Amino acid sequence: MTVTYKELPAIPDLMAEYKGAAKNMVPVVGAKRSATKDPSTGFEVRGVTIDIPHLAAYADATGLRLGNELPYTYPYVISFALVMKVMSTDDFPFNAVGGVHLTNVIEQSRPLTVDDVLHIRTHAENLRRHRKGLLIDMVTEVFVEGEDADTPVWRQTSGFLAKGAKLSSSADATVAARNEDTGSLFERPEIPADPTPTAVWPVDQAGIRIYADASGDKNPIHVSSLGAKAFGFPATIAHGMWSAARILSGLEGLLPAAGRYSVEFAKPIVLPTKVAYFTEKDGDTWKIQLRKASKLETLHAVAEVTPA
Known part of the structure; x- marks a missing residue:
């Protein structure tokens, strides 16, 4: 599938994109969806500069270091509105x-x-099948203007699951032939043999509201009890x-300048709680687990960082 990128004058407002997505759920008014092929429409924005106060707020909300180099995860928050679009x-x-x-x-091939x-x-x-629905990859690439226009410095692939969705009977042969995918990056790890975590962090509504403000992501499941309950939480x-x-904040000063950061989300972190952070160095690879501190059997996320 050939992607046609529509150029926008600026990164859209994330909450406006959320509202547009919600409108699409309304019968008659919303767009009709058919899972037949990979989408052919992408979006791009040129001339994006870094808002230092925004970066500082993000660093404060996540525990990441504020400096000249952008954290691995920061381009996610400045580009997520394009994913929603x-x-x-x-x-x-x-x-x-x-x-x-x-x-x-x-x-990333170097820090932005x-x-x-x-x-x-x-x-x-x-686009492919999953035992619970359909999976699709959202791919975001970041290039630095004045450098190689064909090679991204930073690239992200986000896997999204639509529970209950199915391929259309008229799906393209290429899509229909794709194997069902588990959507997993890793095998589920065992609880570390040493149950003493590297760190324990409290997570509460106040802290997540700070992150919501810093990231712009005020999805009701994160900031509204009623909104969360409406979606089954x-x-x-x-x-x-x-x-x-x-997770990355616990490895400050140890992360490779050029590397790959992979994370798989497991059980949601229901607020308020405390999370236990486990790290292990295996050669050049950092292996990380995030678990519920009061019940280590509950895995929230598993991740790896490897040098490029």
Whole structure:
């Protein structure tokens, strides 16, 4: 599938994109979805500069270091509105509302910096079956203007699951022939033999509201008890990408400049709680687990960081 990128003058407002996605759920008014092929519409924005106060707020909300180099996960928050915009196009195979973020893989060839001027583009690919519905990959690439226009410095692949969705009977042969995928990056790890965590972090509503403000992601499941319960959660839950960023904060000063950060989300972090953070060095690879501190059997996330 050839992707056509529509250029936008600026990164859209994330909450406006959320509202558009919610509108698509309304009968008659909303777009009709058909899972037949990979979407052909992507979006891109050129001339993106780093807002230092925004970066500082993000670092404060996640425990990451504020410096000249951008954290691995920071481009996610400045580009996520483009992901939502792709999910709102007429040729996207399922509704964005209710989509579950299962995995995230970030690859960077060098750290992006506060002085870089960015060209960001996003598209969707690899629609395939999952035992619970359909999976699709959202791919975001970041180029640095003035450098190689064909090679991204930073690339992210986010796996999203639409529970209950099915391929159309008229799906393209290429899509229909794809094997069912578990959506997993890792085998589920055992509880570490030494149950003493590297760190224990409290997670509460106040902290997640700070992250919501910093990231712009004020999805009701994160900031509203009623909103969370409407989607089947007993209380508000932490953002998956808050977890991803917080995991990296425990490795400050140890992360490779060029590397790959892979994270798979398991059980949501229901607020308030404490999480236990476990790290292990295996050669050049950091292996990380995030578990519920009061019940280590509950795995929230598993991750790896490897040098490029």
